[in-house]
Every structure is written in C-alpha cells, then in structure tokens.
Amino acid sequence: MAEEAAVGCARPTGGPVGEDVTEVEASPKIIKEERTMVMVGQKAPDFVAPGYQQGKFINIKLSDYLGKWVVLCFYPGDFTFV
Amino acid sequence: MGVEVLSMSIDSMFVHKMWDDDELAKMVAGGVPFPMLSDAGGKVGKVYGVFDETAGVEARGRFIIDPDGVIQGFEVLTPPVGRNVNESIRQIQAFQLVRETKGAEATPSGWRPGKKTLKPGIELVGKVWQEWKTDMAFD
Numbered sequence: 001m002a003e004e005a006a007v008g009c010a011r012p013t014g015g016p017v018g019e020d021v022t023e024v025e026a027s028p029k030i031i032k033e034e035r036t037m038v039m040v041g042q043k044a045p046d047f048v049a050p051g052y053q054q055g056k057f058i059n060i061k062l063s064d065y066l067g068k069w070v071v072l073c074f075y076p077g078d079f080t081f082v
Numbered sequence: 083m084g085v086e087v088l089s090m091s092i093d094s095m096f097v098h099k100m101w102d103d104d105e106l107a108k109m110v111a112g113g114v115p116f117p118m119l120s121d122a123g124g125k126v127g128k129v130y131g132v133f134d135e136t137a138g139v140e141a142r143g144r145f146i147i148d149p150d151g152v153i154q155g156f157e158v159l160t161p162p163v164g165r166n167v168n169e170s171i172r173q174i175q176a177f178q179l180v181r182e183t184k185g186a187e188a189t190p191s192g193w194r195p196g197k198k199t200l201k202p203g204i205e206l207v208g209k210v211w212q213e214w215k216t217d218m219a220f221d
Contacts, residue, residue: 008161008162009161009162010134010137010139010161013137013138013139037131038129038130038131038145038153038156039153040153040154040155040156041152041153041154042152042153043151043152043153044145044147044151044152044153045126045129045130046151047125047126047129049090049119049120049121049126050095050119050120051095051098051117051118051119051120052095052096052098052099052102052117052118052120053115053116053117053118054112054113054115055113057095057099058117060088060117060119062088062147062151063151065086065088065147065151066149066150066151067149068084068085068086068149069083069084069085069086069146069147069148069149069174069177069178070085070086070087070088070145070146070147071085071086071087071088071144071145071146071147071170071174072088072090072130072143072144072145072147073087073088073089073090073142073143073144073145073165074089074090074091074121074127074130074132074140074141074142074143074144075089075090075091075140075142076091076137076139076140076141076142076161077091077092077093077139078091078093078097078098078100078101079097079101079105080161
C-alpha cells in the first residue's frame with residue numbers, strides 16, 4: 001500500500017532498503033575522501049554545467065565569467081515552495 | 083551593478099524548462115532571465131559544500147564571486163527559509179566599493195550605499211569609536 005507523503009520544502013528521495021549490502025573486498029583498499037571546503041578569499045571552484053535559459057538549452061562554464069561579478073545560487077529543487 | 087546570476091539545482095535542464103514555463107513565467111514576465119543550471123548528482127554542490135547527501139538535494143547556498151573568480155562571501159540556508167535578496171545586493175555593493183577603492187575604504191557593520199565608510203590605516207587605530215556609532219549598525 002502506498003501511503004500519502006507529507007510534502008516539505010526539500011525534494012523527497014528514495015534509497016535502498018533492507019539488509020546492508022556488504023561488499024566483499026578482494027584486497028584492502030584505502031578510501032580517502034577529502035572534503036575541500038570552499039573559503040572566502042579563495043578561488044571559486046570552476047565547473048561546467050548544462051542548463052536552460054530563455055527557451056534554449058545551454059552549457060555554462062564558470063570561468064567564462066571571469067571579469068564579471070557572479071552570484072551563484074543553489075536551491076533544493078524546482079517546484080519547491082520557498 | 084553588472085552582476086551575472088546563475089542558479090543551480092540537481093534537477094535536469096528539462097525540468098528547469100517546465101518549471102520556468104509553467105510557474106516562474108507567472109511570477110516573472112517571460113520567465114527568469116538567468117541561466118538555470120543542472121547539477122545532476124550534486125557534483126558541483128559537493129565541491130561548494132552545499133550538497134546534502136542524505137536528502138539528495140542542495141541547500142540554499144549563495145556565493146558572491148568577484149571578477150577575478152574569488153569567492154568574496156557566501157551564505158547557506160536549509161530549505162524552509164528563503165533568502166534576503168536585498169542583503170545580497172547590499173553585500174555586492176559593498177564588495178564593489180571596496181574593490182573600486184582598492185581597499186582604501188572599508189564598509190563597517192550596517193553600511194549601505196550613502197552611509198559612511200571607514201578608511202583603514204594607522205590613524206584609525208583606536209579611533210573607530212569616533213567614526214562609527216552603534217546605531218549605524220541598523221537601518
């Protein structure tokens with residue numbers, strides 16, 4: 001039975017349920033995760049991203065905006081309320 | 083002000099188009115003018131520290147990037163609280179003034195265009211109380 005979901009401001013997502021899948025490791029591996037946190041006064045990490053603007057699908061590279069002031073805004077998802 | 087706006091979420095560019103066509107165009111005539119970027123998987127959001135792995139979405143992060151590509155300021159909010167656009171504009175105006183004066187002027191707390199700036203230097207040491215009053219922190 002599907003139950004009705006409460007709607008919040010973040011986009012709900014699913015994920016795997018049940019027993020944890022444990023991977024059999026053939027050889028010990030070192031997982032090194034480095035979280036490179038951005039800082040004020042440091043370069044904004046460059047990226048390329050596809051997008052939509054005024055009736056056209058486009059590709060944007062942040063470094064193409066060098067020489068201009070840029071405001072980059074992230075948000076939880078389209079059709080969210082706030 | 084000469085500022086380029088870029089928005090980004092984990093939605094595809096196709097969903098961006100539908101949202102712009104179906105809803106945003108009802109708020110802004112002709113739809114939003116700026117590029118709506120797609121960050122499927124949150125790869126860019128991770129680098130900027132705004133991707134929530136559990137929820138699978140990006141927080142309300144706002145980054146002010148200067149013409150040299152340097153981040154001058156950022157703000158990150160959880161989803162239920164919206165931004166204050168006026169405050170973002172005020173901060174950009176302040177950063178632009180500092181850049182134009184090559185750092186000769188600084189904007190104290192509560193500064194907005196027209197209000198007094200400070201001129202950092204040896205003469206100002208211990209003298210800020212003469213130049214800046216606490217009521218200037220407020221509008």
